[in-house]
Amino acid sequence: MRKILLLAMCLALIVTLCGTAEAKKQPYGGISKCKMCHQGMHANIYKRYMASKHAGAYKNMIAKYPAAAKDGTCLKCHTSGYKKGGFVPGDAKSIAEFGGVTCEGCHGPMGGHASNPSDAKLKKGKFKCYKCHFSPPSSGMHKHKGQLHGKN
Numbered sequence: 001m002r003k004i005l006l007l008a009m010c011l012a013l014i015v016t017l018c019g020t021a022e023a024k025k026q027p028y029g030g031i032s033k034c035k036m037c038h039q040g041m042h043a044n045i046y047k048r049y050m051a052s053k054h055a056g057a058y059k060n061m062i063a064k065y066p067a068a069a070k071d072g073t074c075l076k077c078h079t080s081g082y083k084k085g086g087f088v089p090g091d092a093k094s095i096a097e098f099g100g101v102t103c104e105g106c107h108g109p110m111g112g113h114a115s116n117p118s119d120a121k122l123k124k125g126k127f128k129c130y131k132c133h134f135s136p137p138s139s140g141m142h143k144h145k146g147q148l149h150g151k152n
Helices: 002-018 031-038 045-050 057-064 066-070 072-078 092-098 103-107 111-115
Strands: none
Touching (some): 031 092, 031 111, 057 066
16 A cells, blocks of 8 residues: 555656646647737736747748748747647748747747636746757857858
């Protein structure tokens, strides 16, 4: 009986520390779902986001480099959820929802949280800044290096 209790306690600790499978399997929801709750609350996170460089990451990229709109190397950092159930190149609705580094670009897929915000298992993900800011082609200083972007 003690072994079963100890095993159950260890399993509970592992689930608590690592998160649940449900939280990891959330779909992408899109920026409009984030806006529904986060506009006007939490010091108006949505308004601050819309004024950020992250919000304009896709728009600014294609304005300067139109060919980048189809370049997966660029899209994985300048959009949210590219090839993961989020951003789809050329799709107007997808561009509106996932063009730019949206909330889900940093926190991970949050469609489940948007559908059921009171469910404690559907927590926001951890920030993943390093995936874009400290890996090629980015130098980590919000500048790019390489053939497409020239010498910055």
